[in-house]
Amino acid sequence: MVRLPLTPAEVERGQRLGALLRRARGERSMLLTALDAGVSPETLRKIESGRIATPAFPTIAAIADVLGISLDAVWSEINKSDDGTALAPSGRTPRERLAS
Template sequence: MVRLPLTPEEIARGERLGAILRRARGARTILDVAAAAEVSPETLRKIESGRVATPSFPTIAAIADALGLSLDEIWIEISAAASRARAS
């Protein structure tokens, strides 16, 4: 399967998601959160850095649960940031 290049919007959305997760992780280590979410630390690191701009839904759901975030909170914050970016 050939994967199409990401659009600038997808890249920006991935960066916003990473920033949200980093902020929510706070002082917890990547290792602690990754273990709680049952994902590899490298996967979490890549998502937080924006290198994985389109992570799978189950992965994000598991990370959100480990961080005590609702998927609605994440979506609202990503959407608000996108709106602010378009307005500027």
């Protein structure tokens, strides 16, 4: 299976996700957080650092649950543009359209 390169928007969302999880974890140990979520500490470290920009949904759901973050809050945070407007899943603003 060939994995396609990530788009800049996907990389940016991964960085936002990592920052959100780091903030939510606070002083809590990465090891305990990972173990409580059922993921490896290495996986959590890579997600928090943005090296895994598109982690599996169950992984994020488990980590968010352990940290007490709603999935709605995660979705809202990672899909903001730099100016605070919401992005569509494609990484474009909702009103932006492709020219044909």
